[in-house]
Amino acid sequence: MTAAESDPDPARLEPPWWTPRKSGARRSLSRETIVAAAVRILRAEGVDGVSMRRVAAELGTGPASLYAHVANKDELLELLFDEVVGEVPLPEPDPARWREQITRLWTDGHEALSRNGDIARVILGRVPMGPNAMRMSEFTLTLLRGAGIPDQAAAWAIDVVGMYVSASAIENAVTVDLAREGRDPEQYYGMVCRFFASLPPEEFPATTSLGDALGRGSREERFAFGLDVILRGLAALVPADRADRPGERP
Amino acid sequence: MTAAESDPDPARLEPPWWTPRKSGARRSLSRETIVAAAVRILRAEGVDGVSMRRVAAELGTGPASLYAHVANKDELLELLFDEVVGEVPLPEPDPARWREQITRLWTDGHEALSRNGDIARVILGRVPMGPNAMRMSEFTLTLLRGAGIPDQAAAWAIDVVGMYVSASAIENAVTVDLAREGRDPEQYYGMVCRFFASLPPEEFPATTSLGDALGRGSREERFAFGLDVILRGLAALVPADRADRPGERP
DNA sequence: TTCGCCAGTAGAACAGTGTTCGTTAACGAA
DNA sequence: TTCGTTAACGAACACTGTTCTACTGGCGAA
Numbered sequence: 001m002t003a004a005e006s007d008p009d010p011a012r013l014e015p016p017w018w019t020p021r022k023s024g025a026r027r028s029l030s031r032e033t034i035v036a037a038a039v040r041i042l043r044a045e046g047v048d049g050v051s052m053r054r055v056a057a058e059l060g061t062g063p064a065s066l067y068a069h070v071a072n073k074d075e076l077l078e079l080l081f082d083e084v085v086g087e088v089p090l091p092e093p094d095p096a097r098w099r100e101q102i103t104r105l106w107t108d109g110h111e112a113l114s115r116n117g118d119i120a121r122v123i124l125g126r127v128p129m130g131p132n133a134m135r136m137s138e139f140t141l142t143l144l145r146g147a148g149i150p151d152q153a154a155a156w157a158i159d160v161v162g163m164y165v166s167a168s169a170i171e172n173a174v175t176v177d178l179a180r181e182g183r184d185p186e187q188y189y190g191m192v193c194r195f196f197a198s199l200p201p202e203e204f205p206a207t208t209s210l211g212d213a214l215g216r217g218s219r220e221e222r223f224a225f226g227l228d229v230i231l232r233g234l235a236a237l238v239p240a241d242r243a244d245r246p247g248e249r250p
Numbered sequence: 251m252t253a254a255e256s257d258p259d260p261a262r263l264e265p266p267w268w269t270p271r272k273s274g275a276r277r278s279l280s281r282e283t284i285v286a287a288a289v290r291i292l293r294a295e296g297v298d299g300v301s302m303r304r305v306a307a308e309l310g311t312g313p314a315s316l317y318a319h320v321a322n323k324d325e326l327l328e329l330l331f332d333e334v335v336g337e338v339p340l341p342e343p344d345p346a347r348w349r350e351q352i353t354r355l356w357t358d359g360h361e362a363l364s365r366n367g368d369i370a371r372v373i374l375g376r377v378p379m380g381p382n383a384m385r386m387s388e389f390t391l392t393l394l395r396g397a398g399i400p401d402q403a404a405a406w407a408i409d410v411v412g413m414y415v416s417a418s419a420i421e422n423a424v425t426v427d428l429a430r431e432g433r434d435p436e437q438y439y440g441m442v443c444r445f446f447a448s449l450p451p452e453e454f455p456a457t458t459s460l461g462d463a464l465g466r467g468s469r470e471e472r473f474a475f476g477l478d479v480i481l482r483g484l485a486a487l488v489p490a491d492r493a494d495r496p497g498e499r500p
Numbered sequence: 501t502t503c504g505c506c507a508g509t510a511g512a513a514c515a516g517t518g519t520t521c522g523t524t525a526a527c528g529a530a
Numbered sequence: 531t532t533c534g535t536t537a538a539c540g541a542a543c544a545c546t547g548t549t550c551t552a553c554t555g556g557c558g559a560a
Contacts, residue, residue, distance in 0.1 A: 029537075052518060056539095063518080065538050073518065118375065124417055125368065125424040127442050134454065141456035153475070155463035160476035163417035164410065167374055171413070174375040192377050204384065206391035213405035225403070226410035233483030279508075302547060312510050313547080319508090323547065502560085509554075517546060524539080530532085 031069045033059065035079050039116070042080060046117035046177060050080070077122040082130025084119050087112040090139050095146030099231050102143055102161075103224075109136065110165050110172075110223055118173035120166040128162070148238040157234055164230060168223050175219065189215050281319045283309065285329050289366070292330060296367035296427060300330070327372040332380025334369050337362040340389050345396030349481050352393055353474075356415050359386065360473055363419035364426070370419040378412070398488040407484055414480060418473050425469065439465050 037058040041049050052063040052073055059065075070076045088108045094101060113120045128137075137158050144154035175185040196204075197211040207214070217225070287308040291299050302313040302323055309315075320326045338358045344351060363370045378387075387408055394404035425435040446454075447461040457464070467475070 051516085053516085062539050062541095064520080064540080067519075068537050121374070124371070124374070125420045129442070129445060134449065134457065138454045138457045141460060145456060151460055152463050152466065155460050156467065156472055156475045157479070158464075159421075159472065160414065160479060163421070163476070164414055167413035167417045170375045171409075192379070195379060199384070204388045206395060207384065207388050210391060210401055210405050213402050214408075216402065217406065222406055222409065225406045226413070229407070229410060229483035229487070230479055231483070232486045233479035233481070236482045236486070237479070301545085303545085306510095312512095314511075314549080315509050317548075503558105504560100505556105505558090507554105507556095509552105511550105511552085513550080514548085515546100516548105517544100519543085519545105521542080522540095524537105526535105526537085528533105528535090530534105 029059065029061065029065060029069060031079070034066055034069055034076070035083055038076060038080050039083060042084075042117045042119055043115070046173065047077070047119060047121055049117075050077070052076075077119075078126075078130065081119055081123050081128065082132045084112055084116045085109065085128070085130065085136060086132040087115075088132075088136060090135060093139060093142045093146065095143060098143040098147040099235065102140060102231065103227060105136065105139060106161055106165050106227060107224070110169055110227075113166065113169035114172040114176070114219075118170050118177070120169040120173070124163075124166055124170075144234070147235075149234060150237065150239070153234070153237045161227070161230060164226055168226065172219050172223075279309065279311065279315060279319060281329070284316055284319055284326070285333055288326060288330050289333060292367045292369055293365070296423065297327070297369060297371055299367075300327070302326075327369075328376075328380065331369055331373050331378065332382045334362055334366045335359065335378070335380065335386060336382040337365075338382075338386060340385060343389060343392050343396065345393060348393040348397040349485065352390060352411075352481065353477060355386065355389060356411055356477060357474070360415050360419055360422075360477075363416065364422040364469075368420050368423035368427070370416040370423070374413075374416055374420075394484070397485075399484060400487065400489070403484070403487045407480075411477070411480060414476055418476065422469050422473075 034055060038050050038055050041054055041058060045054075052066055055076070056063045056066055066076070070079070088105065090105070091101065128134075140158055140161070141154055144157055145151065149157065178185045178188055193211055193215040196207050196214055199208050201208045284305060288300050288305050291304055291308060295304075302316055305326070306313045306316055316326070320329070338355065340355070341351065378384075390408055390411070391404055394407055395401065399407065428435045428438055443461055443465040446457050446464055449458050451458045
């Protein structure tokens with residue numbers, strides 16, 4: 001069960017431009033069953049596999065039937081994204097452990113996205129406003145402010161972290177995709193590294209000499225590094241007189 | 251003129267899986283004219299506008315003709331991406347001013363991408379390996395190492411910065427898109443802010459009280475903030491005994 | 501100068517896409 | 531029971547990337 005389903009009054013949380021559930025749904029189809037079918041396809045075939053026809057076929061009907069429950073494919077993808085974000089568990093915020101909690105939360109988010117094909121593609125360029133995404137933002141904002149990061153910086157930081165997590169999840173999805181197609185991702189990255197190493201050293205001294213380092217590390221390690229860099233940078237924005245007392249409100 | 255065109259021997263720099271220029275091109279079409287036509291469409295209509303048929307029509311021919319010069323649409327998009335990256339001027343690296351130079355370089359890159367529709371979409375999930383992208387990576391690597399950042403961190407940092415810049419450029423492109431469609435982006439973001447403010451304060455205290463800060467700032471300001479956070483985090487990785495002497499090699 | 505080759509150019513077609521239109525059929529309310 | 535609303539759906543439209551096939555037209559060799 002997702003957070004959205006367990007919410008007592010989810011309607012209040014939805015952006016007003018998501019088409020409201022039409023009253024008196026009568027038969028087999030519903031927004032929930034459509035999203036559930038789409039998630040199954042998403043995990044198996046990625047975003048490109050999620051076509052209106054494919055989802056309809058999964059439900060034993062035609063594509064036109066879906067349009068009674070979902071405005072268009074864009075809206076379906078947004079619903080799909082929020083469904084995936086709903087997989088991330090939210091603990092109780094504890095400002096004293098803000099960096100640890102934020103790291104955990106967004107690492108979980110990164111994994112949830114990575115588990116579900118390249119779903120992260122659909123959110124780049126829009127503001128995530130589904131109920132589950134909103135709860136995640138709220139949680140992060142609370143922790144950042146509690147840590148003493150100025151309001152404006154905290155507000156912008158959400159965007160920065162979100163972009164990094166989404167972009168990295170897309171990168172991961174491609175690796176998973178290669179594996180699904182039977183091609184070894186290691187082999188692909190090996191090819192890339194060999195290309196770097198083969199560049200003319202006169203023009204690319206740094207790239208050729210670093211060759212190995214560029215491809216080293218698991219996806220998890222590389223993601224953790226970037227997230228740590230960002231949080232380090234954010235921590236540097238805490239005013240000196242707050243740095244040692246996280247959690248206090250001024 | 252792009253960097254690629256002015257390069258004395260660009261062939262050596264191209265990844266070996268880009269299809270080689272077929273020898274003895276005879277008539278009007280060429281890889282260059284195709285990419286140029288695609289760039290025009292890209293600027294006017296975004297990546298979605300760049301279809302093989304549309305590009306062919308721009309050149310007064312049919313889609314099949316393009317396949318003699320370009321392996322497939324993916325390759326055309328990669329060529330397109332590198333063409334855009336070629337718009338970024340590379341200065342002489344000066345390790346003493348590494349943060350300033352990196353900020354400048356990637357801000358220029360961000361602007362070049364933002365000027366050209368949502369071209370950044372095509373690079374997410376792959377490693378940019380066109381000649382212009384490679385030169386940009388080399389430049390950044392040189393500066394980061396010169397600044398005293400450990401090799402492994404420098405190698406991974408390229409990815410982090412690249413992901414952030416691409417994701418942010420996509421965000422910008424959507425704003426530009428809205429403007430092109432005649433819809434006011436300000437109005438869209440105003441709508442988003444109003445939605446945030448309208449959430450139930452009991453469940454979303456931070457989001458509702460921050461409402462304004464979440465939407466404040468120009469695209470440039472917001473991008474600059476994130477880049478600064480990342481560079482701040484990277485600077486924190488410089489070993490203490492190197493922090494005051496950028497540019498020296500150990 | 502002539503001939504033959506073949507790279508480059510396309511027209512047509514295939515299988516797929518998102519979306520809309522018009523019709524059918526089933527349910528809730530009266 | 532009847533009526534009106536509305537979910538469901540088949541067919542169609544205008545697209546997409548890509549491939550097959552035929553057909554040029556210019557160059558190198560004779």
